[in-house]
Amino acid sequence: MSNERTMVEQLADWAHKADWNQLSNDAKEALKGRILDSIGTAIGALNGEPVKNIRRMTKDLGGESIVTLIGGGKTTPDYAAFYNGAAVRYLDFNDSYLAKEETGHPSDNIAPVLAAAEYADTTGRDFLLALAVAYQVQCRLSDVAPVRKHGFDHTVQGAYGAAAGAARAMGLSSSEIANAVAIAGTGYNSLRVTRTGELSNWKGLAYPNTAMGAVHASMLAKYGITGPREVFEGNKGLMDSIAGDFAIDWEKEDLEKVTDTIIKRFNAEIHSQSAIEGLLEIRDRENIKPENIKEVRLATFDVAYNIIGGGEEGGKKLIRYKEEADHSLPYMLAAAYLDGQVMPEQYEPDRIKREDIQELLQKVTVKPDESYSSRFPDEMACRIELETNGGQIFDVEKRDYQGFKTQPASWDVLMEKYNGLTPGIDSSLASKIADTVKNLENVNISALTELLGQIKFGEDESYA
Incomplete structure (x- = not known):
């Protein structure tokens, strides 16, 4: 097979x-739009405890001052990819891509591609193009090679996307890109236990870790290190070991998959968005006091039930901390009803532990509905019923939400979310960052990274 172009080539x-x-x-x-959204979520996460811990670790480990950290300071490209990626991911508020059997967050690729682009001192246009490559690879592999059902995490497909995007941003040759993708794809096959049962900080860090590895793989390829040419189709490769047979004709691929990704309206796991929006509609319409609620019943599609509704990935009514709360439909629906929103403050430890939310979440029941499951991922269909202590039942049926591909979020909607996440930084700096993103194809990538390095936020205001 040595003379034949392999799939990774x-x-x-x-x-x-x-x-x-x-x-x-x-x-x-x-x-x-995805870059603006992700920068906003990253800024909003800078005071998160795991993000601060990783920043402290990065500072202690040192490394050459090459690539900018959001919030100031510089480090090596791979460390920067991990830290910035952790900030983007921690709130669980960035974009999603829905394949029939796999859901991922392709904006997790922004941190590694940005690190590679800054390292290469490239243009904003080249960064955007490399990011489109990363999106396309991850999303298409999610379409044809789902791994969740085999016990592996969606970061598996992400390893290929992040490496392809980072290597492209660094301006590597075709053979070097192949080596980078092969190394990353071989090395980062994460277990789905990341998101099942009792959740940990790793839920938000698995992709940043993969992204760090993808940047490292691109560096190795740049310095002449080779990877398995048959990473996809070879003996004990991805197909043989995990995903089964699949095919993608890369010559016929475009760069449009980013337009199929969706934005979160609420700071909640992606499959909850239509249910939360629906329950808020009942809340606003009927004004029923929480103490008068007997039960909230949600019928939803099987993916939502299995991941966040108490199905195959574990019960969702023992909620003690953020990672459990933002992957629990009962908790998120209870928070929405009690507070009228689901934003980062709904995951503060004091909010999670409060009696009102702990009591209401026990009254939420979730079940799968075959008719809704058959409409996923083209729709995010569900039905919510609220029954009062007096026996009255109020309901609403949803097929999508604001931010879904049938109702794409406009720049103005994204700016509203961005402004809501960035009140802790200088307002003029926040505006400059947004304006630079909007004009990114016409500037050097350093125009953006220099601004991200000027952010001063929270307790740690210095890095040097």
């Missing part, structure tokens, strides 16, 4: 040849 050829003019205007705007 075909992917690398496609990534290397990718051209700015292939991107539609919708894709370009979607990429910038």
Whole structure:
């Protein structure tokens, strides 16, 4: 097989040849929207305890001052990818991509591709193009090679996307891109236990760790290290070991998958969004006092039930801390009803432990509905019923929510979310960051990273 182009080499050829003019205007705007959204979620997470701990670790470990950390300071590209990726991911408020059997968060690729782009001192246009490559690879592999049912995490597909995007941003050759993707794909096959049962900090750090590895793999490839050419189709490769047979004709791939990703309206696991929106509609319409609620019943699609509703990935009514709360439909629905929103403050330790929310979440029941399951991922359909102590039943049926691909979030909607997440930083700096993102194809990537390095937030205001 040595003279035949393997699948990873075909992917690398496609990534290397990718051209700015292939991107539609919708894709370009979607990429910038996802960047704005992710920077906002990262800034909003800078005071999160795990994020602060990783910052402290990064500072203690040191490393050459090459790539910017959000919030100031510089470190090596791989360390920066991990820290910035942790900030983007911690709130669990960034974008999602829904395949039939796999859900991922492709904006997790922003941190590694940004680190690679800054390292290479590239243009904003080249960064956007490389990010489109990363999105396309992760999303297409999620379509054809789901791994959750085999006990592996969605970060498996992400390893290929992050490495392809980072290697492209660094300006590597086709053969070097192939090696980077092969190394990352071979090395980062994470277990799904990350998101089942009793959840830990690792839920928000598994992809940043994969992203760090993808940047490291790209560096290795740049310095001549090779990876398995048959990482996909070879003996004990991805197909043989985990995913089963699949095919992608990379020559025919475009760069438009970013337009199929969706934005979170609420700071909650993606499959909860339509249910939360629906319950808030009942709340606003009927004004029923929480103490008068007998039961909240949710019928939803099987993916939501299995991941966050108490199905195959474990019970969701013993809620003690953030990682459990933001992956529990009972908790998120209770929070929405009691507080009228689900934002970062709904995951503060004091809020989670309070009696009102702990009592109401026990009154939420979730069950799968086959008719709704058959409509996923084209719809996020569900039905919510609220029954009062007096026996009255109020209900609403949903097929989507504001931010879903049927109701895409406009720049103004994204700015509203961004402004809500960034009140802790200088307002003029926040505006400059947003304006730079909106104009990113016309500036050098350093125009953005220099601004991200000026952010001063929280207890640790210095890095040097």
